[in-house]
Amino acid sequence: MQVPFLDLQTPHRELWPEIRDEFEKAFYSAAFVGGPQVSAFEDEFAAFCKVAGCASVNSGTDAIRLALMAMGIGAGDEVICPAHTFIATSEAISQTGAKPVFVDIDPVTYTVDPACVAKAINSRTRAVIPVHLYGQCADMDVLLEIANKHNLLVLEDACQAHGASYKGRLAGSMGHAAAFSFYPGKNLGACGEAGAVTSNDPQIIRKVKMLRDHGQSQKYYHDTEGYNARMDALQAIVLRAKLKHLAAWNEGRRRCAQLYDQRLGTSPRITIPRVAPGNVHVYHLYVILVENRDALQHELARHGIGTGLHYPLPLHLQKAYNHLGYKEGDLPVTERVARSLLSLPMFPHLTEDQIAYVCDKILSAVEAQR
Numbered sequence: 001m002q003v004p005f006l007d008l009q010t011p012h013r014e015l016w017p018e019i020r021d022e023f024e025k026a027f028y029s030a031a032f033v034g035g036p037q038v039s040a041f042e043d044e045f046a047a048f049c050k051v052a053g054c055a056s057v058n059s060g061t062d063a064i065r066l067a068l069m070a071m072g073i074g075a076g077d078e079v080i081c082p083a084h085t086f087i088a089t090s091e092a093i094s095q096t097g098a099k100p101v102f103v104d105i106d107p108v109t110y111t112v113d114p115a116c117v118a119k120a121i122n123s124r125t126r127a128v129i130p131v132h133l134y135g136q137c138a139d140m141d142v143l144l145e146i147a148n149k150h151n152l153l154v155l156e157d158a159c160q161a162h163g164a165s166y167k168g169r170l171a172g173s174m175g176h177a178a179a180f181s182f183y184p185g186k187n188l189g190a191c192g193e194a195g196a197v198t199s200n201d202p203q204i205i206r207k208v209k210m211l212r213d214h215g216q217s218q219k220y221y222h223d224t225e226g227y228n229a230r231m232d233a234l235q236a237i238v239l240r241a242k243l244k245h246l247a248a249w250n251e252g253r254r255r256c257a258q259l260y261d262q263r264l265g266t267s268p269r270i271t272i273p274r275v276a277p278g279n280v281h282v283y284h285l286y287v288i289l290v291e292n293r294d295a296l297q298h299e300l301a302r303h304g305i306g307t308g309l310h311y312p313l314p315l316h317l318q319k320a321y322n323h324l325g326y327k328e329g330d331l332p333v334t335e336r337v338a339r340s341l342l343s344l345p346m347f348p349h350l351t352e353d354q355i356a357y358v359c360d361k362i363l364s365a366v367e368a369q370r
């Protein structure tokens, strides 16, 4: 049996008739950048996240960068983020001129550890970026309390958490602003690059909309210099069609996770994902911790099973950040997790038989390693 890491073909086949008709209309109307499809998606995504506003952009990375800029972050500022995330989180901080400050993660949820955030605050700290990693929200109440006490801005990196919730509040609705990625493999994915900023602050949304469009407040009147970072209509068409299915697809992911949990949770040699009380996880990724992770990955590949490593080298130890002066041992939980984490096939259309096959192969491989 072959079990891919991700299957986008199946939902795409189901949605094609609806998307094809809308693509055709957009093609003949020639409204490709911005336009009614993009505005409609912004309204629908804001409603989905239960926030006042949404500004679409051309990637999750630019969503983080432009949100930080709209909040006034720049040269001389420090922004705290976890070292266990995709580099886009910290790249976007550097691109504003600010300095990323890496901190450790919670060993249970793999999201940023609020106690480590508190310890990293100094007079230059202006913001913190909790990353709702793998589909589970960071401990937002504690983080917001720390941020309030020190007058810091909070930008949620919700790029992996469309539809996740924390104590009844949705990812993207809790901080001063939030950034989403619609990269094709995300829980809500476009057919190319796309992203969005959500916020309850109309000023942030207004500024992101200006920055994404060369700093224009109206055509050819530029309040500032900006960027070319707009979403195109074809992405909005795909996202609008998929948004209608997102809740059901997230439910499908939770069903798959439950099946994995039942089988893999029986082995003392495997750490399955743990969900913090009050969190609703949307399993963008289903990750386990195992010893001999690389050998297991190799063995699963031999049996036709696709897996991933998220992320094998923590950000504070990347060559790109040599200049920041971190060394091995600085962030022990992050480093331990990076050595033993394996991402298993996870998508809403994964079948029970496929999950059973993956679990059988994992369990026999870890037993054989004893």
Ligand SMILES: Cc1ncc(COP(=O)(O)O)c(C=O)c1O
Pocket: 059, 060, 061, 062, 085, 086, 088, 089, 131, 157, 159, 160, 180, 181, 182, 183, 194, 195
């Ligand atoms: C946690 C996280 N932040 C930021 C990004 C950046 O998003 P994009 O690839 O759309 O620029 C991603 C996506 O890969 C991500 O997973």
